[in-house]
Amino acid sequence: MNQKYYITTAIDYINGKPHIGHSYEKVAADVLARFNRARGNETRFLTGTDEHGAKIEKFATESGVPIEQFAAEAASGFKLAWDNLNVSYDRFIRTTDEDHIKVVEELITKIKDNGYLYEADYEGLYCVGHEAFITEKDLVDGLCPEHKKAPDTIKEKNWFFKVSAFTDTIKNKIESNELVIYPEHSKKEILAMLEEGFTDLAATRPNVKWGIPVPWDKEQTVYVWVDALINYYSGGKDFWPADVHVIGPDIAKFHCIIWPALLLAADLSLPKCVAIHGFLTLNHEKISKSTGNIIDPNDWVAKYGADAVRYFLLREVPFDTHGDVSEEKLLARYDGDLANGLGNLVSRVTTLVEKNLDGVIPDGIEPTAVALNEQDIDKLIEEYKFHEALAKIWEWVAEGNKIVDENKLWELAKTDLDKFASVSKEVLLILEITAKHLQPFIPETAQKILDIVTAKKITKAEPLFPRIEA
RNA sequence: CGCGGGGUAGAGCAAUUGGCAGCUCGCAAGGCUCAUAACCUUGAGGUUGUGGGUUCGAAUCCCACCCCCGCAACCA
Numbered sequence A: 001m002n003q004k005y006y007i008t009t010a011i012d013y014i015n016g017k018p019h020i021g022h023s024y025e026k027v028a029a030d031v032l033a034r035f036n037r038a039r040g041n042e043t044r045f046l047t048g049t050d051e052h053g054a055k056i057e058k059f060a061t062e063s064g065v066p067i068e069q070f071a072a073e074a075a076s077g078f079k080l081a082w083d084n085l086n087v088s089y090d091r092f093i094r095t096t097d098e099d100h101i102k103v104v105e106e107l108i109t110k111i112k113d114n115g116y117l118y119e120a121d122y123e124g125l126y127c128v129g130h131e132a133f134i135t136e137k138d139l140v141d142g143l144c145p146e147h148k149k150a151p152d153t154i155k156e157k158n159w160f161f162k163v164s165a166f167t168d169t170i171k172n173k174i175e176s177n178e179l180v181i182y183p184e185h186s187k188k189e190i191l192a193m194l195e196e197g198f199t200d201l202a203a204t205r206p207n208v209k210w211g212i213p214v215p216w217d218k219e220q221t222v223y224v225w226v227d228a229l230i231n232y233y234s235g236g237k238d239f240w241p242a243d244v245h246v247i248g249p250d251i252a253k254f255h256c257i258i259w260p261a262l263l264l265a266a267d268l269s270l271p272k273c274v275a276i277h278g279f280l281t282l283n284h285e286k287i288s289k290s291t292g293n294i295i296d297p298n299d300w301v302a303k304y305g306a307d308a309v310r311y312f313l314l315r316e317v318p319f320d321t322h323g324d325v326s327e328e329k330l331l332a333r334y335d336g337d338l339a340n341g342l343g344n345l346v347s348r349v350t351t352l353v354e355k356n357l358d359g360v361i362p363d364g365i366e367p368t369a370v371a372l373n374e375q376d377i378d379k380l381i382e383e384y385k386f387h388e389a390l391a392k393i394w395e396w397v398a399e400g401n402k403i404v405d406e407n408k409l410w411e412l413a414k415t416d417l418d419k420f421a422s423v424s425k426e427v428l429l430i431l432e433i434t435a436k437h438l439q440p441f442i443p444e445t446a447q448k449i450l451d452i453v454t455a456k457k458i459t460k461a462e463p464l465f466p467r468i469e470a
Numbered sequence B: 001c002g003c004g005g006g007g008u009a010g011a012g013c014a015a016u017u018g019g020c021a022g023c024u025c026g027c028a029a030g031g032c033u034c035a036u037a038a039c040c041u042u043g044a045g046g047u048u049g050u051g052g053g054u055u056c057g058a059a060u061c062c063c064a065c066c067c068c069c070g071c072a073a074c075c076a
Helices: A020-038 A056-065 A066-082 A098-113 A165-177 A186-198 A224-229 A249-265 A297-304 A307-318 A327-355 A376-380 A386-406 A409-415 A417-438 A445-455
Strands: A004-009 A042-050 A091-094 A116-125 A132-134 A154-159 A180-182 A217-222 A244-247 A273-276 A280-282 A323-325
Touching: A004 A020, A020 A042, A020 A066, A020 A244, A020 A273, A020 A280, A020 A297, A020 A307, A020 A376, A042 A066, A042 A224, A056 A066, A066 A091, A066 A409, A066 A417, A091 A244, A098 A116, A098 A224, A098 A249, A154 A249, A165 A186, A165 A249, A180 A186, A180 A327, A180 A376, A186 A249, A217 A224, A217 A307, A244 A307, A297 A307, A307 A323, A307 A327, A307 A386, A323 A327, A327 A386, A327 A409, A327 A417, A327 A445, A376 A417, A386 A409, A386 A417, A409 A417, A417 A445
Parallel strands: A004 A042, A004 A244, A042 A091, A180 A273, A244 A273, A280 A323
Antiparallel strands: A116 A132, A116 A154
């Protein structure tokens, strides 16, 4: 049962700061990583930052900071956010890391040697305002709608990657589930894309300096996407192939088509699964920098704690569809589920046991039978149904509260101390099992509960989730 | 235009192969006092987007329409 498990998240592009939308993916992947470690699997969890490209070059120039420093600061911003959320990555890779660069050079050379890169001209409409190519469809009356200028037709030389050579193979592997695309609707979408055919990809850039130089053509740098995708291999060579890439829907095409094509071209095996989560909306609106509709996860963590934010994201948002978040909803989960539900149950039972049994359940007292379906939880986690797993676990919490009430535990303490001890032990056991299953989700709190309910002498617990002053 | 997802109680969501339309929050009433003014019970609240069709029976299958969201080949 000691298997290898290699999980990755998308690496974040450093043209912005981490926001709550990024957090869901990291936390979801963290649940899987912790879950697998707890099972004894040799686990590798990779996350990091994507740092090359013209856009970053521009950003750094505008902010007047040397580009290396700009990148380092941005990267540590992401790292800090994930640290604050207790994301237990084994490595935080940066695409500017030496070992990554070396692997990119090796891989792209191998792909060229295998005959899948060819030189050709790319002709397109270049908007000076965008400093990028734009498509005909973007134009309004022949002008770039944003800059009100006619684009120039520019020709540039690129090394093209023959994606088209692999589309059939990839399609077959996806259809046969040799490469699993989860969820099903994303798989369908990718297959539809493959059906339409896929043009070759310009894998290098002649005009971008901030990137990895093409080993045999120093005038060019490796296209950032190619550079970025390779992180999964460079950051976990010994663990390759990955068991799962956890990513967002915007980049599914790159992970389900281009990345497999690159791997095939380099004679490497494909990841086993690409798991695509939904996007979050914030107050029912798209999370977007331009409208300022963003939340810094650090703010929520500072106010509510890492576990509360983790719980909220995982409970509120189903993995495979879009979900809406807001501070209001977070607070509702915090009060309703965490404070009133779980936290309060721990408080009331520990208080009763301390007060009436001096904190010790006497030897020989057996708990009333506890029947909780633990297998269900593991299955749901394996199927990325984190919100359902948590809902099921919270049924146990409700059961615990119900048992206390229906037995009138506070009365039993006075009328039938043996039964009091027995029912108390039952509730403590429920909490122990609950905490055990909560470990991947809310590791700090789960450990606290385990310590509290398995202590030799139980003492009244401090509130696990104290009321937040508004 | 195309591809994909969706429209179910005030809000957020669920309903294996068609078979009494459920859950959470909120709201209302009652109970309890161990607990973080927490907990437990009960109740109200729905013509399942619209219009047709198939069927003994449709949220579910078929047709048409309306509305929302995502994607749409170098936007990292």
